[in-house]
Amino acid sequence: MLQSKLFTKTKKEAPKDEVSKNAKLLIRGGFVHKEMAGVYSYLPLGLRVLKKIENVIREEMDAVGGQELHMSVLQEKSLWEKSGRWNDEVVDNWFKTDLKNGTEVGLGSTHEEPLSNILKDHISSYKELPVYPYQIQVKFRNEARAKSGLMRGREFLMKDMYSFCKSEEEQHEFYEKSKKAYTKIFERVGLGDKTYMTFASGGTYSKYSHEFQTLTEAGEDTIYLDESSGLALNKELLDEKENLEEFKGKDLVEHKSAEVGNIFNLGTKFSEAEGFFYLDENGEKQKVWMGSYGIGLGRVMATIAEVFADENGLVWPEAVAPYKFHIVALDVKNEEVRKTADEIHRMMERSNIEVLYDDRDLSAGEKFAESDLLGIPYRIVISENNLKEGVLEIKSRKDGEIKKIEKEKILKSLLESDS
């Protein structure tokens, strides 16, 4: 990608109405655009990061047997009345609207009801369970107060998986499996070292749920971490500490954290409400046991921004970076620089290496400052000085380490990877 053609520009200053680091940096870098409080659009660079996160999640969901689907955002009232969740007293953050004919509809904030209803249409035998459908889709929640940049929005992308099992045991078995999948996801996107499985209250349907909490001052939650086991307890459960086997007598350390994932056992509440049952081996009607498993993609992106940024800007882990390499050509009016940079860019793209090429005629300082802000993991500097020595310079964004590599060597290895 030629940076001269990229329509987004970086800014030296963040808008004054953003206080949180994630929003400041993501806006300054041109990754997102704020539409209104709690609502952000993803621009080309931001979308690339989001897609990376999405793909990691998709791979791990598929690995545990997930089946991706895409449900509607518009929700029919009657499905929700069956579970009692249409009521604004029960769910206070509904976005509701009317059709032209006056019919009331809602914008989905979660999908237990409609999904149970869909499955009822397709599944009736024990032979067809368990199943684990999931989607990666926009959610709407009419939050009383949006806050912390992209951390808590009113419209946001979420991966929501739901398990439908024949028995409580089968459900718990999958629940345990999902914990491992989640752990893997957060490791892969780079948050592994700072993300802890956290016991939290389970809502109305089960006693406990599990959250995945990433340590950061930008988070909204407070957790108590048992460093010996790597397990944590949400503040809301602190009173029950001594009742929980995992935390009994342990010294816990308080941390601020951001909830990047949450998994629930739901019991049979929603499947029953929607009339979703199955027939067992004896032809007897049985209840379907459910769980739900959520990850907010924008929040993961914001959390990564918060956790890894330094004073010069964003620092993306390789797995989620918009591009792996950033070619920064200095002295682009110099023919040799231009030719070399063009050639390396062309060869990298041909080898399917993700690369952003800063081909603009700007001062070195400006280019470096922008490159730092964008946070692409490896910067390849091509300049008159380097070419005189016959080398290119590769700088790691994360630790600043600089390696000079012979130009011919790079060209050769690119030629090989192309074949």
Next chain:
RNA sequence: CGGGGCGUAGCAUAGUGGUAGUGUGCUCGGUUUGGGACCGAGUGGUCCGAGUUCGAUUCUCGGCGCCCCGACCA
């Protein structure tokens, strides 16, 4: 939803009851070229409505919007 703060160019930031200033961005010209370089010339603005006033960007009221603290987060 309770409390507090704020709204001046694309962005940031001053100031004033009497022709709205600076930085940055953008355009043009020139000098530069390893950390947002310099010189010159342009471009572009008072959130909306009502009131007070000869005159409102400024004062008053209302609306809309944004941020922060709290509550909330099924």
